[in-house]
Each structure stands twice: as structure tokens, then as C-alpha cells.
Amino acid sequence: MKNILYALKRSMNRRSFIGKGLVAAGVASSGSGLLARPEEHSGTLTKGDAAILRFLAAAEILETDFWVQYNELGGIQDSEVPGGTGNPVYTAKLQNLDEDMPQYIHDNTEDEFTHENFINAYLASKGADAVSLDQFRVLSGSMATGASGKPRLTNLMQLTLDTSWWTRYRSRVNNPDLDPGFTFPQAIPGLNQGQFPAIPRTDADLSPDDHIQAIANTAGFHMPTIEQGGNSLYPSLAQRVTHSEVLRILLSIGPTETAHFQTWHDKAGNALPLTDPTNGLVFPDLNSPPFGGEDFQTNLIMPEPCPFLSRSLPVCSVIRPIETKGAAMGALTFLTNMGLFLGQSKAFFDFMRDLAEDADDAKRGQ
Numbered sequence: 246m247k248n249i250l251y252a253l254k255r256s257m258n259r260r261s262f263i264g265k266g267l268v269a270a271g272v273a274s275s276g277s278g279l280l281a282r283p284e285e286h287s288g289t290l291t292k293g294d295a296a297i298l299r300f301l302a303a304a305e306i307l308e309t310d311f312w313v314q315y316n317e318l319g320g321i322q323d324s325e326v327p328g329g330t331g332n333p334v335y336t337a338k339l340q341n342l343d344e345d346m347p348q349y350i351h352d353n354t355e356d357e358f359t360h361e362n363f364i365n366a367y368l369a370s371k372g373a374d375a376v377s378l379d380q381f382r383v384l385s386g387s388m389a390t391g392a393s394g395k396p397r398l399t400n401l402m403q404l405t406l407d408t409s410w411w412t413r414y415r416s417r418v419n420n421p422d423l424d425p426g427f428t429f430p431q432a433i434p435g436l437n438q439g440q441f442p443a444i445p446r447t448d449a450d451l452s453p454d455d456h457i458q459a460i461a462n463t464a465g466f467h468m469p470t471i472e473q474g475g476n477s478l479y480p481s482l483a484q485r486v487t488h489s490e491v492l493r494i495l496l497s498i499g500p501t502e503t504a505h506f507q508t509w510h511d512k513a514g515n516a517l518p519l520t521d522p523t524n525g526l527v528f529p530d531l532n533s534p535p536f537g538g539e540d541f542q543t544n545l546i547m548p549e550p551c552p553f554l555s556r557s558l559p560v561c562s563v564i565r566p567i568e569t570k571g572a573a574m575g576a577l578t579f580l581t582n583m584g585l586f587l588g589q590s591k592a593f594f595d596f597m598r599d600l601a602e603d604a605d606d607a608k609r610g611q
Contacts, residue, residue: 285603288372293607294491295373297482298364300573300604301495302376303597304478305361308471310382310398311585312354315464318391318444320350326358332391334451335444338461342515349512353468353505360498367494376600381593389445400587401467403440407583408432408466410473411531412540413565414510420551421566432513432541433466435526440584443467459521462528466516467583469509474579475502480564481572485607503564507546514543573604 287295316322317329319339339346365375384397411432413419419427431437442450443464451457479499486492518530531541539545550560577597580586586593 286372286374288368290368290371290373290491291487291607291611293609293611294486294488295368295371296600296603296607297486297573298368298491298494299374299376300600301478301482301498302361302364302368303378303600304475304576305357305364306376306378307398307580307585308475309354309357309361311401311471312350312357314386314392314397314399314401314444315350315468316354317393318387318389319347319461319464320354321347323351326351326354328393328395330391332389332445332451334457335389335391335461338458339464341458341517342461342465342512346512349508353508356501356505360501364494364498378593378596381589381596383590384588387444388447389450390448392444398589399585401444401464401585402442402446403584403587404436404443404463404467405438405440405582405584406433406436406463406466406470407579408436408470410470411513414473414548415540415542415545417539417549417551417560420553420563422568423552423556425568430540432531432536433528435528436463436466439524439526440587441524441526453522455519456521456523458517458519459526459528462516462519463526465509465513469506469513470583472502472506472509474576475499476506476564477566478502478572478576480567481569482604482607484567484569485604485609487609487611510546514546571605573601574598577601 285292285295285299290298313326313328316326318332319336320326320331322329322331336347339350343349368375378398382396382398384400386392386395386397387402388394408431409429413421413429416429419429421427421429441463442460445451445457445460450460476499479495479502483492483495483499486495514531516528518528520527529536531537531543539549548562548564550562551565552558553561553563581594
């Protein structure tokens with residue numbers, strides 16, 4: 246599948262062009278003023294709606310990039326999602342979480358392609374600047390059997406995962422929108438304390454057995470960790486859009502992120518308890534002490550009712566969080582902290598921060 250932006254070059258975001266020039270020139274500092282934001286074309290969209298859609302397009306491009314990496318090694322390669330030839334050992338370990346993992350990975354990857362392509366095409370159709378991140382495809386990916394060897398935007402080989410969403414969605418007492426200072430316990434504490442691969446880096450990672458299973462388990466928790474972020478991002482930004490058609494886009498794409506999260510949440514609960522003999526990473530039995538109970542029970546994959554809007558109202562099963570203030574920058578920080586962009590250039594971070602700031606500045610009617 247080709248990125249639709251090859252047909253939309255004339256509509257390319259001006260900051261994208263500047264970013265490409267900076268990378269080519271090796272510029273590392275913003276002190277020269279070259280990183281000053283140029284005015285962007287919003288076409289018939291409000292400035293705010295265009296900014297929100299541009300940030301979401303960039304987020305979907307990044308999602309597509311890492312899902313392609315998963316699909317090359319553990320999914321189904323076909324005309325819908327080409328690239329890679331599969332890695333039988335890694336795929337078998339993923340199937341210990343669910344035998345249908347290759348199909349689910351394939352379908353999630355295709356969904357992300359459609360999201361990035363649709364949002365960019367919609368921007369272009371309204372005369373607004375679209376987004377390209379092609380100039381930042383500079384990272385090396387897996388060298389294991391099955392990988393295509395293409396340059397990447399994202400790094401799946403040094404992840405630090407915040408798995409507190411697991412207990413956040415099981416809590417009946419706390420909601421981060423009402424309790425921003427509350428710390429939800431980690432489901433897999435070890436994943437939050439180091440840097441771990443979610444795909445085999447080379448064929449050397451295909452053994453010993455518990456090591457490659459730990460890599461598959463890490464993928465099993467990375468997938469819902471990412472998707473619960475999108476699960477919150479769309480309703481958070483929907484509160485800032487102006488036009489009903491843009492709202493319709495966010496309210497239509499957002500629920501697919503929720504469907505993804507629900508699917509991967511279920512699979513993560515099947516991760517095999519083990520200790521990786523190469524690095525000591527522990528995947529505990531979440532149904533046994535010191536875990537267990539409602540906060541960790543693996544088959545509680547639907548959001549437990551929690552306080553919403555006000556504690557004077559009854560508890561309600563909801564997406565959490567959906568605080569709109571700083572939502573885009575929060576999402577970018579979340580992705581950065583997990584190590585997804587390790588190795589990326591300063592120009593990349595400057596570009597993404599600009600998009601996030603513009604999205605967070607959006608207000609209804611502007």
C-alpha cells in the first residue's frame with residue numbers, strides 16, 4: 246500500500262518541507278531562527294480544526310509505522326499490508342497470547358493505514374496542508390528473519406512501558422480526570438523500569454525460549470498501551486473542534502481505537518508468566534498474589550464504572566482520561582517517554598511539538 250501523500254505533494258505541510266531541509270543540512274539548533282513556524286494553509290477549515298487534524302494525521306502515520314513492523318514479523322503479509330515475510334518463531338510466541346494474533350495484527354495495521362490516508366486526503370480536499378513524516382524515516386529496524394529492512398520512524402526495540410492503564414481501567418474509585426495526582430499501580434512493573442524489545446532485533450533473539458516469549462509478551466502489552474492512548478486522544482480533541490464534519494471524523498475514527506484497545510487488552514491478559522533469562526524482566530501471574538483481585542483480574546477487560554465529571558453523580562463506565570487541556574502534548578510526551586522515538590533527530594521532535602502545540606491551541610470557532 247502506497248502512502249497517499251505521494252499524490253498530494255503540492256499540498257505538503259510547509260513545516261514538513263522545512264523539517265526536510267533541516268535534516269538534509271544537518272542543522273541541530275533552533276537558535277538560527279530557521280525553525281520559526283511559517284503560516285500554514287487551513288483552506289476552508291478553521292485554523293484549529295486543521296491543526297487538530299494535522300496532529301492526528303501525524304499520530305496515525307507514526308502508528309502505521311510501528312504496526313507495519315509488527316506485521317512484517319508476526320502478521321499476515323498480503324496485498325492489503327505488504328512488506329516483510331514473517332518470522333515463524335516470533336509468530337508462534339505471539340500465538341501463545343491468542344492463535345489469531347497474526348490476523349489481528351494485520352487488521353490493526355490496515356486500519357492505521359486508512360486513518361492516516363483518510364485524514365490527509367480530507368485536509369487536502371479542503372485546501373489545507375497535509376502532513377508528511379517521510380524525511381524522518383531514518384531509524385534502523387529489526388534485522389531478524391522476516392523484516393523488510395526499511396528505514397523506520399519508530400523504535401520497537403528499546404521500549405519502556407507504562408502499564409498503569411491496566412489498573413486505571415479497573416478502578417471503581419479513581420479517575421485521572423478527577424484525580425490527576427493519583428498513581429495507578431503498574432500491571433508489569435518491570436516494563437516501566439528498563440528498555441525492552443517488542444520485536445526480535447536479530448535472529449539471536451529467537452532463543453532461549455523464555456527470552457523470545459518475553460519479547461512477544463512485551464508486544465502483547467505494548468499494543469494495548471498504544472491503543473488506549475488513541476482511545477483517549479480522539480474524545481479529548483473532539484471537544485475542541487468547530488465544524489460538525491470534523492467532529493464526525495473524530496467521533497468515527499476514535500471508536501475504532503477503542504475497538505483496538507479492547508482487543509489487545511484481552512490478549513495481554515494471556516501473557517505467559519515468566520522471567521526473561523537474558524535481562525531479568527518478570528511477567529507475573531496477574532491473578533495471583535501479590536497481584537490478583539479486581540485491580541489485576543485478567544478477564545475484566547471492560548471499563549469498570551468510576552467517578553465521572555463529579556463525585557456527586559453516579560459512577561459510570563467511561564473512557565479515561567478525556568481531559569482536553571494539553572491533550573496533544575500529553576500524547577506526544579507519552580509516546581516519547583516509552584522510547585518509541587529513541588534515535589530520532591531534534592528536527593523530528595521540533596516538528597512534532599509544533600503540531601501538538603497547534604492542536605492544543607485550537608478552540609471552538611477558531
